[in-house]
Amino acid sequence: MTRSTGGVLGAQVVPTPVSTADAVTPTVGPEEPTPTPTPEVPTVTPEPTEVVVPTESAVAPEPVPTPEQSASQEPSQPAPTSTSTVDVPWTSDPAVQQSDIPFGAIVVAVLVLVGAAVALTLAVRRARAARAVTGRVGVREPAALTTAIGVLDADTRPTVVLPRSSSDEPTTVLGAVPVADPTRTGPVPADRDPAIDTVRFLLVLGEAMVDSSAPVVQVTQTLERVGAINGAPDAEVVALPTALLVSVPGRTTTQTAASTAGWRQLRLHQVQDVLAVADLAESGAIGPVEGTARIREAVEAPPLYRGRTRVLGYVAVCAGLAMILGGGVLDAVVAAVLGAVIAGIQLAAARMPAAYQALVVLTCAFVASGAVFLLARTGLGIGLLAPLVAPLVTFLPGALLTTAAIDLATRQMIAGSARLAAGGMQLVLLALGITGAAALVGVPAAELGAAAEPLLGWFGPWLGVLVFGVGVVFHHCARRPALPWILLVLVVAYAGQVLGGLFFGGAFSAFVGALLMTPVAMFAATRPTGPPTLVGFLPGFWLLVPGALGLVGVTSILGDSADALSTVVTAGITMVAISLGVLAGIALGSAIGRPGNPGLAKF
Known part of the structure; x- marks a missing residue:
């Protein structure tokens, strides 16, 4: 048993060098597990656990709300500056505050x-009462109170119905006779077109109104109304500050005339007379011949x-x-x-x-x-x-x-x-x-x-x-x-x-x-x-x-x-x-x- 043991030992000694070489390799093997300190890898994993410390530092920025509180305190101080900025869009105060x-x-x-x-x-109430009284009595009111007003009226030409004559001859047509007073102007001669007198009157009246500093729209509408009253509802007027053009269609031809205007300045009494003639002509109270004479008399009047x-x-x-x-x-x-x-x-x-x-x-x-x-x-x-x-x-x-x-x-x-x-x-x-x-x-x-x-x-x-x-x-x-x-x-x-x-x-x-x-x-x-x-x-x-x-x-x-x-x-x-x-x-x-x-x- 002893030999066998020794033999075994001897046999063990012989392979010892080989086994040492082999043993070195296994020693390397165990050395590998030694560096395998896989626990060190978990030690690396705890290092991210140490990263939790920055989370603690993130907890540390919790004082950041304290600057937010300080920022909230800062706007409370510039509150007056905020009111001044509200005033910036207003370039000026209301006129009442600036008025002296x-x-x-x-x-x-x-x-x-x-x-x-x-x-x-x-006064307006009195005028209404007077109108009611005159309406009951049957007295006709002046045209100045009954006509529509003004510059802003469009297409306000009055419609005039000329009285019919018993004769069919064209000489019985009345050129400028108002319905209310047919005796003011006599019949137009057979050899004279009534449009001639109408054109002349419109031209003289328009020239005087331009010289009176009347707006062009007033001149145009006044002449159109006067033309309609005098039997020329299709009269065309072109008024300028320095010229006037009037065209009135007649029985056989169209009468057209032009004149210069604006070369003189009328005084206030002349303006009053000219506008008075215009009012009478619009109401049909005067005809073209009489109106022309009165306009010329007004513009030639002395001071x-x-x-x-x-x-x-x-x-x-x-x-x-x-x-x-x-x-x-x-x-x-x-x-x-x-x-x-x-x-x-x-x-x-x-x-x-x-x-x-x-x-x-x-x-x-x-x-x-x-x-x-x-x-x-x-x-x-x-x-x-x-x-x-x-x-x-x-x-x-x-x-x-x-x-x-x-x-x-x-x-x-x-x-x-x-x-x-x-x-x-x-x-x-x-x-x-x-x-x-x-x-x-x-x-x-x-x-x-x-x-x-x-x-x-x-x-x-x-x-x-x-x-x-x-x-x-x-x-x-x-x-x-x-x-x-x-x-x-x-x-x-x-x-x-x-x-x-x-x-x-x-x-x-x-x-x-x-x-x-x-x-x-x-x-x-x-x-x-x-x-x-x-x-x-x-x-x-x-x-x-x-x-x-x-x-x-x-x-x-x-x-x-x-x-x-x-x-x-x-x-x-x-x-x-x-x-x-x-x-x-x-x-x-x-x-x-x-x-x-x-x-x-x-x-």
Whole structure:
């Protein structure tokens, strides 16, 4: 057993080297499991468990809500800044907050408008009562109270039925006989076409209306109505500021005639006479022959007042306008003196050819502005705007530019553009004279907006309106019975402008003034002593003074002023606002004065 054991041991020794080699390999085998510390791989897996520590760091950012709380505290501090940012979109405050109109002027404006509204309402009610009484008695009302109103009416040609004669001869056809009075005009001779007299009358009437500064749409519609009354319902009229074309179809031929227009400016009493003839012709009260004679008599009539009275009237116009523009007593005195000089120059140059009237405008602007600039250099403390613009008010194309805006608003593009160009040329002439005097004397044209402190307070402009109205009546030769009505229209226009300026600002205030004055002017035309509507609000155009704003703007451009463009734009907006206000006022008056609701006259 021992040997076997030894043999076994010996046998074991022999393979020992081999087994050692073999043993080395297995030792490598066990060494492989030793590095197999797969537990180390799980130790790698715990390392991601250590990544949980960043999750703890993510827990650490829990203080991040604390900065959120601090951020919530920060907006609480800029809360006032947030309110300031809310104010940023509002480029300007409401006009009421920015207005510097005195309280007394506002109170007077409200009282004036309330009183005018009450008086107008009472008068309309009386007109209704009178209409009811005359309707019961069977008396026919005047056409001025029964016809439809105005500029905004379309296709309002009356239908006229001519009386039939017992004879079939064409000589018995009456050319211009109204149905109510067939004895006014006799039968038309056999060798004379009645269309000839109708064409002549329409041509003369239209030319006079254009010279009266009537809008083209009013001229066209009036002539079409008159033609329909006189047996020419198919009459065609083309009216322009400088030309007139009338075509009336006759029995065998078509009568067409053309004439120049707009080369003269009628005075207010002439305008009243021309429009009175137009009203009578529209109602059929006069025929073409008589109407032609009366129109020619009206346009050739001499001035109502002597030259001295007209000069004093222009002095009052200048003084009143200076007070309306915010000038003081010294400004009004200077404007009045210069107004007398300008009126004298006008009377001396009245017979000059029309081609040289531009030189008169340039000379007057140079003389007036030179005197004002020289006085400004003496240190008297006068303003520049009021004493400079007021003496030149007769040359300011306020009515012309406003009528141009009305033509454009009523789609009369050719007439509106022509009048707008003429008004702009007038402003350029005035601005050229002013800047020339400023260059000679040394006063910069940019100071035209300067104004002295008004010495009469808020009452000064209201007094200026009354003085201005009286001066207009005597300088432009309106009839004296029309004075109270013209003053009423002017006061209402200025009151509307004051309240419009309070609630809407400067440019839109002219719209309110024109809107309110137009129905008053239309109502005044229905009174026995009242002037026609156009005569009533022509002074209102001069009062609202769009031309004055345009004059300052054009002069500022020639004087290299940075605010010149904005001033010209403001003047343009003012003109458009006035024209739209007039159209809106005519529509309002039309609604009040329709045949079933009389009380206002037609435009």
